Amino acid sequence: MEIKLLNGVVFKDPELRIREYCEIEIYEGYDDQHNISDNITKSDINAANNLFATIDRYDKEESSRIIQHKVIADKLHAIPNAELHSLDKDDWIGITLKIYDLLNAFLSLKGIGLGKAFKILHLKRPKLFPIFDSFVVDFLLQNKSATKDAKLGIMCVDIARKDIINNLDSFKVLTGSLSNLTIPLTIVRCYDILCWTEEKWINRNNLNTPKRIAPSKSLHITGKAIHPLSGPDIHSDTYKVNEQPLNNLIKLSDPKRSKKEMMDIDFNGCKSVRDKLKAICMRLGENGRAFDKQEIIRYAELFEIKRGSVLPSDWCDNTVSGQDRSKKNPFLHSLGKSRYILLK
Known part of the structure; x- marks a missing residue:
């Protein structure tokens, strides 16, 4: 089982990587807190903060602004908890606009960027939304800025969809192999864990973890594809926002x-x-x-x-x-x- 991404990164043993993540990074307290509904609750905020969303850390009114912003609930109501890869071209074009509006509703709030938004959105639509915090955005787009740009969020979701479709058989085998985890993981969550760990552990060599156990088992499982699936015309510059x-x-x-x-x-x-x-x-x-x-x-x-x-x-x-x-x-x-x- 091998997963090859559009940017050329190849995960030769994705199961080992995800199991190690679940052992030493944040897993319980977030992935067991799915709340598939339209209204953002305090429980959603708390779960997102368990994954270091830092909502309310510097501004105690952040969570109140999110919970009370009824436009978010209205926009979220229009978006199904559908498997990201299952959306055909027609459906995807329509949902892209709805996601764009939803992200703008979040990003219009003071202090809310893509990371905070997606850590909440994954809980509300766990089959549709991966988590795009700064690590995953950097990994996918090689772009370390514009975290309040909804277009950047759309690009990330689109890349994730393509990556998952290109590797759908492998992702289905992967989630089946991981079915004995104490908390099930959706395909999009497996995807963002792979991206997140590659950026944090490998690209940044940041081996600090909440449990103070440095990753070691799966550090060797990735490489670069000689012929990336994306073809010669898809490269990091394509996705640099504003360029x-x-x-x-x-x-x-x-x-x-x-x-x-x-x-x-x-x-x-x-x-x-x-x-x-x-x-x-x-x-x-x-x-x-x-x-x-x-x-x-x-x-x-x-x-x-x-x-x-x-x-x-x-x-x-x-x-x-x-x-x-x-x-x-x-x-x-x-x-x-x-x-x-x-x-x-």
Whole structure:
């Protein structure tokens, strides 16, 4: 059983690594505290703090702000406790927006970053959300900043989904092998434990643990893949927030298409290289699903797509055709049979 991640890291014995984590890091007091509901409770806060969320440590009102922020419960209600890998492309596109809104609800609160948010969210949706604290974010994105950026959180969840899908058989065998643990672990939790321990124990050589027992059994189980699953066009720079937001959208939309394949499109109406990149990126609609105006605008905001961006035809109402479509949707301007410009 071997697990190979998009960044090239290979776990040759993931079971040994996770068992060692459970022996010496925080396990009881957090992983036995799942609370699948929409409302954040004090028990959720306490469990997250058992995993060093540090909520209320420097500001005693943090937990109150989280618990009383009803927008979080509303946004969480729209998100199922579904296995992350089980979401097909159509479902994933819709849930991505919902997760983005949910993260923004958390991050709008003073003192709350991605680590605190995801340590709570895993308890509420343990099959869907891995835990993305600073260690895991650094491991996945090689980015040590922007912990209050919801887009960065979306990128992490998307990478996790791809990694799990690419290694689904191994993860299923892994969770089966770990079924005799005192507290069951979901696939996404196994995933974040592997990432977290690799960053902390290996990359940072931080061997301090709550039980004061240094890890030793599984330090040797990882290596680098000669040919990473991600292919030559997926690398750490792709995911650096604020550097290549357009490339980020390519990776979120269709990881199986290479940049060369992406270039095989009609660039009519594109006045600059940046416009061409936008045209390449606007492949999210390729799955045949129609998007309404609000979804288009929210995607545009999410990925910093400005007015003048080229959109594929199925980003607008697919019940009308040709020029009538742009008339019905005044925020679009037709570029011909299948391409449109975002005006507003």
